[in-house]
Amino acid sequence: MYDRLKGFRDFYPEEMGPRREAMDAVEDAARRYGFREIGTPALEGTQMYVDKSGEGIVDELYSFTDQGGRDVALTPELTPTVARMVVAKQQELSKPIKWYSTRAFWRYEEPQQGRFREFYQTNVDIFGSSDPRADAEVLAVAADGLTSLGLTGEDFEFRVSHRDILGGLLNAFDADVDTEEAIRVVDKRAKIERAEYLDGLAAVGLSYDQAERFDDLLAGDDLDALVEFAGTERVADAVENLRAVLDAAENLGVREYCEISLTTARGLDYYTGVVFECFDATGDIGRSVFGGGRYDDLIESFGGQPTPAVGVAPGHAPLNLLLERAGVRSEGDLATDYYVLQVGDTEAEAARVASDLRARGHVVESDVADRSFGAQMNYADSIGAETVVIVGEQDLANGEVTVKDMESGDQTTAPFEDFPGDRDAPTLADFQ
Numbered sequence: 001m002y003d004r005l006k007g008f009r010d011f012y013p014e015e016m017g018p019r020r021e022a023m024d025a026v027e028d029a030a031r032r033y034g035f036r037e038i039g040t041p042a043l044e045g046t047q048m049y050v051d052k053s054g055e056g057i058v059d060e061l062y063s064f065t066d067q068g069g070r071d072v073a074l075t076p077e078l079t080p081t082v083a084r085m086v087v088a089k090q091q092e093l094s095k096p097i098k099w100y101s102t103r104a105f106w107r108y109e110e111p112q113q114g115r116f117r118e119f120y121q122t123n124v125d126i127f128g129s130s131d132p133r134a135d136a137e138v139l140a141v142a143a144d145g146l147t148s149l150g151l152t153g154e155d156f157e158f159r160v161s162h163r164d165i166l167g168g169l170l171n172a173f174d175a176d177v178d179t180e181e182a183i184r185v186v187d188k189r190a191k192i193e194r195a196e197y198l199d200g201l202a203a204v205g206l207s208y209d210q211a212e213r214f215d216d217l218l219a220g221d222d223l224d225a226l227v228e229f230a231g232t233e234r235v236a237d238a239v240e241n242l243r244a245v246l247d248a249a250e251n252l253g254v255r256e257y258c259e260i261s262l263t264t265a266r267g268l269d270y271y272t273g274v275v276f277e278c279f280d281a282t283g284d285i286g287r288s289v290f291g292g293g294r295y296d297d298l299i300e301s302f303g304g305q306p307t308p309a310v311g312v313a314p315g316h317a318p319l320n321l322l323l324e325r326a327g328v329r330s331e332g333d334l335a336t337d338y339y340v341l342q343v344g345d346t347e348a349e350a351a352r353v354a355s356d357l358r359a360r361g362h363v364v365e366s367d368v369a370d371r372s373f374g375a376q377m378n379y380a381d382s383i384g385a386e387t388v389v390i391v392g393e394q395d396l397a398n399g400e401v402t403v404k405d406m407e408s409g410d411q412t413t414a415p416f417e418d419f420p421g422d423r424d425a426p427t428l429a430d431f432q
Helices: 013-032 046-053 055-060 079-088 132-148 163-172 179-189 194-203 208-220 221-228 232-252 316-326 347-359 375-380 393-398
Strands: 042-044 061-066 069-073 096-106 118-127 156-162 258-260 275-282 288-293 307-316 336-343 365-367 385-392 400-405 411-417
Touching: 013 096, 013 118, 042 046, 042 079, 042 118, 042 347, 046 069, 046 079, 046 275, 079 096, 079 118, 079 336, 118 132, 118 316, 132 156, 132 275, 132 307, 156 163, 156 232, 163 179, 163 208, 163 232, 179 194, 179 275, 194 208, 194 275, 194 385, 208 221, 221 385, 232 275, 258 275, 275 307, 316 375, 336 347, 336 375, 347 365, 347 385, 375 385, 385 393
Parallel strands: 156 258, 336 365, 336 385
Antiparallel strands: 042 069, 061 069, 096 118, 118 307, 156 275, 275 288, 288 307, 385 400, 400 411
């Protein structure tokens, strides 16, 4: 008997059905906005992640030396890969580039609620536009995907911030601040005690009083007060950009889901502008459901031409937690439209009926185990078949098939040659 590896999961059909529904909803939303699907490899060179995040990242990767002597890693995220892909064909690709992809990723970290060592995300990215409407569009894709699954503004919220507001405010203090480390501390604010949070800000260059003042400014969410305090074009421009993104979100009908939250920082260094995270509006799910933001410098850092970019990456484990908490997660019921039951030497005729029904788009099963009539009926019931079409030797001798409604138990006969005829979904009523 073999045990499943820690941090990895099996998905049986009852679990996979709701997950597939959620994946399809997010992907359908992306396609409606003109995003095109891409496929990406499971392995990349380890050095790509080291160059982006430093040597410490290796401890968080599933990395190894392959049989060709190459240092490789299972991909922990998609952004470096799509950046590499853009650089490879930058001159050939029409701008803006709008891509999406759903796939598995791997990180060697301690599993926790909604986060596993193998996890699935749908990444949605726009390359080649710095327009605030691009930021608003990825917000709209995410919102449309969530609402199409039955969620409402009472279930989720997008907490929206701007990295240049954070960096500009930190630089406004008379202190030698490690800005990147300070933003990482801000990113942990909701997860640690206030004293530890303020100590963290003090450790990266602010005095204790400055740390309190900085936090008060962020928590106040008064954009005009931030501009006045900083007195710099950097903060003024960032505030203007944030407002422009929110205005564009209003035009797309998703402003109602957005809340200014300047303590939302996104800890990754490559973010450069607007950032956001999706949270459970009730607070029952304590961690973010997913996040995203603008990363205008990454393509250039990978050797490409300067290319603005923005993206979002809904994670499907936390998304399914949100759907479950909100009571709108699909039940995952397994259902079959028709079961074509074969009795005697009627394989060819039963196969024709099943094929014709499948051609109309129905889910159709038939016997592949040479079972008795009773065993086939029991199986049809166990898979939730709505209708059973019985193709038996005696039926065919009379030029008929028997059609049984499994819920009511009612049944009737129909001409074999005409079944299912021109009907998309023939029922008993069509033959009575």
